[in-house]
Amino acid sequence: MARDTYITLLLCLTFTLAFSQDFIINGLVIDDNSEPVVLANVILLSEEGEFIKGTVTNDQGYYEFKAISPSSYRIVASYIANTVESPLTTITESIEISPLILQSSQELDEVIVTQKKPKLEQLADRHIFNVENTALSDGDIWDVLKRTPGVMVMNNRLYVNGSSKVNIMINGKRVNLPEDDIINLLTGSSASNVESIEVITSPPAKYSAEGGLLIDIKMKKNLVAGYNGALFNRYTQGVLPKHTLGMDHFFKGKKIDFSTNYSFSHDRDWTRYSDITTYFESGQESEVWTAEQKSISNKRSHNLNLFLDVELDEKNAISLSSTSSFSPNGGINFSSITDIEDTTGEFMARLYGLNILNSDKFNSSNYLDWVYKLNDKGAELSTNAHFTYYDSKLNQEVNNDIVQGFTENTSENTLNINSDQIINLFSAQTDLTLPLSEHSTMETGLRIATINSEASIIQSGFDDTLEGINPTGSGIFDYDEQIYAGYASVNSSWNKWKLNLGLRTEYIDTKGELDNLSLQNTSSYFNLFPNMSMSYTKEKNAIYFKYYRRITRPRYSSINPFQFYLSANSISEGNPSLKPAYSDYVQFDYVYDRDFKVLVFANKKSNEQVQQIFQDNATNTLRAQYINLETNYFYGIDASVSKDLTSFWYLYFLVSHYHDKDSFIDVETNTTIENSIWTTHLRANNYFTLLKDKSLYADVTFTYLSPSIQGNATYESYSKLGLNFRKTFWNKDASISMGVDDIFNNGNMFSTRDYLDQNNITSTRKETRLFVFGFRYKFGNTKIRDNYKRKNTEEGKRL
Template identity: 75%
Template sequence: MTRNIYLSSIFFLTFYLAIAQDFSINGLVIDENNAPVVLANVILMGEDGEFIKGTVTNDQGGYEIKSVSSGSYRIVASYIANTVESDLFTITDTIEIAPLVLTSSQELDEVVVTQHKPKLEQLADRHIFNIENTSISDSDIWDVLKRTPGVMVMNNRLYVNGSSKVNIMINGKLVNLPEEDVINLLSGSSASNVQSIEVITSPPAKYSAEGGLLIDIKMKKNLVAGYNGAVFNKYTQGVLPKHTVGTDHFFKGKMIDFTTNYSFSHNRNWTRYTDVTTFFENGQENELWTAEQKSITKEKSHNLNLFLDIQLNDKNIISLSSTSSFSPDRITEYTSTTDIENNNEVLTARLKGLNILNDDTFNSSNYLDWVHKLNDDGAEISTNAHFTYYDSKDNQELNNDIVEGFTENTSENTLNLKSDQIINLFSAQTDLTLPLSEQSTFETGLRFANINSEASILQTGFDDNVDSINPTGSGIFNYDEQIYAGYISFSNNWDKWKLNAGLRGEYTDTKGDLDVLSLSNSNSYFDLFPNLSMSYTKDKNAFMLKYYRRITRARYSSINPFQYYLSANSIFEGNPNLKPAYRSYVEVDYVFDKDYKFALFTSIKSDEQVQQFIQDNTTNTLKAQYVNLETNYNFGADVSVSKYLTSYWYFYFLASHYYNQNSFVDLESDAVIENSIWTTYIRANNYFTLLKDESLYADMAFTYISPYVKGNASFRSYSKLGINFRKTFWNKDASVSVGVEDIFNTGNTYSTRNYLDQNNSTSTRPENRLFVLGFRYKFGNTKIRDNSKSKHTDENKRL
């Protein structure tokens, strides 16, 4: 009975929406001889110059723009180097406007983009950072994320709202890659193709509850027919040089929209570390181990992205997407020198280590989307199928030599390691979108995901009988996971109120098998994940509320139960018993005049997964292991400003002050330890558009964070200052960019772990100060640019 009522309701809504009234605009584009102009670009623009939608003319020079609401508009038509614009007209019903005549005397330059979008748009569930016409649009996407308001990058890890659980999407599609490979992909992808960065701070129920917040990278699409492309080159000099070269291609026809970009990166990365550890014996300080380490990575990476949209008819669109990366024969040389001193500061031993790691990594994520429009009012059914294949093969040789003195906890060894991890991910999702009225929309959907990970390891050559150190000789660990999910979501847009509320349910079934000990670990659980975002706007005042609950399941590399050496006294160990982590977040915002924002927030986490360094005083080793924290919560306030101070100067400033408390279990004593602190985070970005022809762009970014905590570690404060310039020429078809990152080289991190019998510190000094030089040249149909705006529009309204 319930099922029949539901189906009847869906049928009634679908029938009602199918017969709903909509408006269309029809017209012709002809030349001076009254001949039809085929495949002319036709753009519908609002009264203030805002782009609404676009199409192309048919074989008779006709065009039709559907689903247009009542209001005042203009039509701009262009072909090759000519353009024509209609007078302003008002639509209250389906209308046919007078033919537009293209003449050779008109220049296409009249529809070149000149609008200054707000660099930052504040919405209830997200904020949107528009990067077009800025100095950073010639850099790579990873560099753009470093400058995106609301995003923080520390030690090559993204943070949003204090959470490191951040997922990357491209055009709404999740990038299924480990963190390190995501960096490689984004570092090799030009930001010139990026229209905006959407930081989704309250993910709707439509998205998977997995992970934390979302960063959606919106790529540009050709709004008009034709072909254009670009070549780009980026050179970066730190301690070692890095180089990226690539090409982009865009094609739009009557039914097909195709984009592809390829890049090749040859990078050499350099990082220095210093680990200082005071080991204890019988509760007293015994030895001081100081390890000076250097890591040099040389890699060649290929990145290929493909996006294809096929308009089968007015009701059906098929999209194919593929994101692939291949890094063959990446080599990391990890050298270390460890000095061991007694309590009298006398050197008793010195160790030297050389760790050479070779790895090949291949990843390919492929998507198939089908969207069927039920009517012209927005009702549609969409289906997405996704498959990712990931393969990482490692070969490692570690040599440990005692060059001076002797210590009972070390010996001279040569360790050989081979490991391989293959991951297959498949998912399918179907969504139904039903507009209930002009203001309200209902969404529902189902999703299934299957994940299989197979990790194998083979280690030989290490002859050490020290207790509690047991590097895995060989083993195979299989991990399978199935997720069944469904959601409902409702949104409403009144005159002053906006609301989005949803509920998602996910059932998860996992099983892990380790062949060495014939161990099997299974787990099944069901969880609900509500979300809510709402806003109220009156005059220049806006009030916003957001709430969500999310889950973070264990990363596949972190659950592999293998133990292996990184250096003479440093061990990595996975944890197959990691539990899923949960996070609940609440934020209340007040925004004045769209530019000034004050926010109060709180976040409560349970079983957060972190990698902690723990010293073993029996074996004089440092162990890096993933654990679940007992609790982790924070609360605080943000104050931010984002506005044009002048017509050429856009300014963004954020000051955040929050309290963060972590509690964890000491593995030796089982005592619960609390680690907490008040932290201040400051971010200031300045974007300048200079020269009369607006061909010079500059940006200056400053970041500061006071001391903060993470798990069992406490970190010192650090800051960064960077500046970039971009100059366009050749009618803006070419551009050169130059910049310096971390000018004063103050972006290094220093952490300590000092409690009970733990007393160690780590200083990390990567290549922060970088000189960057880039070049980009566009060709093809570049005269009409994405999101074109008419020059005559009042610039004061384009904010």
């Protein structure tokens, strides 16, 4: 009853609001003799310099932009090498702009439409990293994210503002994939068709409260009518080779934009581990297990992205998008040699282990959007439907042999494990944008989502006589979740102030059921998620303030209640009793001249979900368990500069110093343990544009992280230095790139867990030093090919 009343109220709020009107901007482009300029490029920019729309003048030099929302805009007209820009104009009604005068017009023979943007743009709720025309654009998207200001990658996990709860979006659509599969998708996708990376540090109420912060990968659209495409090839050499090849296709018509890109990746990865664990008996050290392990993976992945935008008429538009990945016949061979000694160093036994894992994974996320521009002052109604299908099949064989000596804590056996997880996710959302006045806009909307996850497992061959270990022989775990959400937000700007206020409400029903134990967990909860961002700008000074509250629900793989072997003395298990985590974040920024920035921040989290490894001293095994931390406190200060030091050198430099404290319950003693540290993060990104024709790009990136923590583990410091080059030729239709990551091979991880009866040291050595070589060739209609004298050609009509 409460839920029905809640939904009814939200529906009434959404559909009883009044609607408003679209505006038209038009004008004339003339030369210094007051003659009209035909086929001049005209683009509409936001106050922050973002591209909104583009067109060309007709044979009378006339241009027009329709369906424009009230805001402040600039208009830029260009012809050959000449450019003119209008003053910033606030649009509150349809308007004709004063004629734009281009000096010294010439015949239009061949023009490339380009727009120079700063590489880093600071906005109230996000910062935007423009990657076009940098040495990074021939790499893959994962490499670009690792170099994006404000983003840190540690242990193949993304961190923003110190939080690993980061969601990935592509063109505003969330990618619903587990972390490992997101990495596979992004490493197999070329960055050459990425326009920018938006790091949303204060997500508006429109977005789901689920997860932490947002990274939105904005893909390019074809600004020139007709068809063009590209072929790309990327080779990476570490200890083992990796290879990606693919193609992009773009088509733009009068009312249709279509793009697709396909890539195939074959990655072979190599990792070495050294693990030393000291086990205890009756509170005293008893045995030392030293394991040398090696992992070799062989993965093939097909990635396909489709984007279609159709303008049905001046008021209606639909969009279709799909992101799919298929990784068949993946394989990982994990071998280990473990020596067991007593505390005096006397040899007791040697174990040999071999874990052979085969996998097949498929994911497809599909979206349908409809946008209707209402008939009053630019009001807009939009509806989105989304469906994701995910299937992960794993087949695993674990062999364990005692090649020397004897230990009672393990036995010789061969384990066979088969598991499958299928996830179906559906969501629908309706949003209404309503200008309230010249300076304020309201957004409100409703969302419903249903999720079903079915996980199954079959294990055989394990020794069930060992106490404390109870691997799941077979089982099916079914999990269902329903989410009902609504939000309202107001965006206001007046004089030098901007304010965004939002409130999101969510009601959640969950049920998890394990068939063989008749185990059922159910929960329902209702939450409010406020957010606010505010800015004040005066001359060269800007002040920002932001606050938000977020929720992180347990990942579907983490709540599976299965216990299964990773090796003879290591076990992984899920936790169906995981609680949702909540986060409250506040930040204050000061920016001078758009280039210099200082900010202070604080974040409090409760019930944060982490996977921790702890040693079971009764069975001499290592257990990987998902738990809820009691609390996490995270606060600190950042100072950064992003500036063109010369005409060819752009610098981004960051110093971040923060305190991180995790509190958790020890599973053996039930006592609260605190792990805390002060950490310093340094980053320097240098981007160079070289040669007279600006056809050579270079970037030098340095990252340093002092000792840090995560849950019960403490990580030693590490650093990385990378160098990349990109050279264009053939009139910029082709490019070659090459680079080296982690030149001095200092990017490996070393961690310790040392408290109470836990004593473990782990060294992880991945392929961090990599040589990368790439080639890209563009073809098709990449330029406007027309002539001043030929006013009415078909190409002119297409534009």
